Amino acid sequence: MNKQKQRKSVRICASSLLSVRALMTIVVGIAAATVAYAQDIQQKVAASRQGAAQSCTEQKAVQAYRTVDEKTHAVHPTIAQQLGDKRAIGFMPIPGTSAFIRLFGTVKVTGVYDQHAAKNGPAYDHFMAANILGPGEESKKGEFRLHARESSFGIETIALLHWVNGGDINFGTYVDMDFFGNSQTEESLFTPLALRVKRAYITLGSPTHYWLIGQKDTIFSDGDAEPETADFSGPTGLSGGRRPQIRYTCKGSSFIFEAALENPEGECINTDGDIKYAERASAGYFASDPLPDITLAVQYNCPRGSVKARAMGRKIRLMNAEGEADISSYGWGVGLSGVYGYMGQGVTQSKVFVQATYGKGIGRYLGDANGYALYLDTASRRTHPMVAFGGVVGVKHYWNEEWRWRSTVAFGLTRILPHASLVSHAIQVPPAPARYAQINKMIRSFQVNTFFSPFGPGIDVGIEYLRGERILKVQNGPDKGVIDRFIVTIKGAFSSQSS
DSSP states (O other): OHHHHHHHHHHHHHHHHHHHHHHHHHHHHHHHHHHHHHHHHHHHHHHHHHHHHHHHHHHHHHHTOOOOOTTTOOOOOHHHHHHSOGGGTTOEEOTTSSOEEEEEEEEEEEEEEEOSSBOOSGGGSSOOGGGBOOTTOOOOSOEEEEEOTTOEEEEEEEEEEEOTTSOEEEEEEEEEEEEEEOOOSSGGGTSOOEEEEEEEEEEEEOSSEEEEEEEEEOTTOOGGGOOOOSSSSOSTTOBOOEEEEEEEEEEOSSEEEEEEEEOOOOEEEETTSOEEETTSEETTEEEEOOSOEEEEEEEEEETTEEEEEEEEEEEEEEEETTOOEEEEEEEEEEEEEEEEEEEETTEEEEEEEEEEEEEESOGGGBGGGTTOSEEEETTTTEEEEOEEEEEEEEEEEEEETTTTEEEEEEEEEEEEEOOHHHHHHHHTSSSOOGGGGGOEEEEEEEEEEEEEOTTOTTEEEEEEEEEEEEEEOOSSSOOEEEEEEEEEEEEEEEEOOOO
């Protein structure tokens, strides 16, 4: 009897142990499932927060970007459709970062035919005063050249950076290049495709207040008021040039203020009529650059165009062979430019471009006045800043919106007032030496062209006629050289697209 009770007790204990074990298994399973579910929820919440933060960061990064230059590159607005910001056209997100990148460029092939009075060779693929032969040097034979030196490519990035103590700041980089560089190789005499950096800079700040450090077009230029031309240089009388600089920009709803310290490059012309720059000797003297050039500009924008007022100041110092400071002079310049569009049927049908620039010792800041900043009188060892002024007037008309058919007429003028001592010395030597044919008095240009895009906005085909005149300071005989140039060009623009 006792044995049966003992066996029954053992069975009950075993059953209880099994029940407890099963209960523990269920409890552990429920706990494990709960923990797994909680972890899954936590991961989903974290992922959701990360996605929201990344989306917010991307939107901020896109909003930080400046407007893409639609005149240069026509691209498809894939990113703009995804993010709802047209300023993001052509940018691709860089995985794992808040940065975007854009690749862009153009392939341009140009045929140039000079009827007469043009120098031949790769240095004369674009219009400038020095390319017009002087009196008695005209070549009556036509010259034809075909080149692709204006083809270019570049990279641009935008990103959003975070300060250590909080807050965000926009950071951008930009580099573009073409093939208009100088090359001394034998091959360059026939196919000159020397790579050249045009612009390379970084930007740091907000969309309305930012700093630019690097090489870009000078503040003293106005790209909005430059007419469209097939020739690489455009009309004479344009102010501009690209300079390494430190620039500050403040943008408002209608006004833009810019100030910069730009890389100096002193230049002068001596009694012998030789133009010298900072790194070259001029009658025993070197042009020295003790201070950066200062440039200022204020631009007003309205729906139909813009107006820009510009100013610059510079100091040019000449030093003797021993490196001792000897002669200093100051140069300055002012300019006013603008563009205005006439509306018709709800779209812009015509644009008028105007530029006017005046300065004393302005030199390279006015296209074809480059080299005519100072006159060095080697006898008296004195320098005299020379006055120069120039201007451009142009009209652009859109004939057909679908084909983007448009035509431009532009007239440019550059006037240089050589110092009286330089002119007197030049005409005292009969006949005047050939070097005095390089003393320019006036340069004029006239251009008329038409462009259209038969295959879409990324491909342009154009033809242009250009006439240039160069009037020189001479004593007797003809004082004018001319150039008649015909240009045919085709350009294809490309840009990266976001997926």
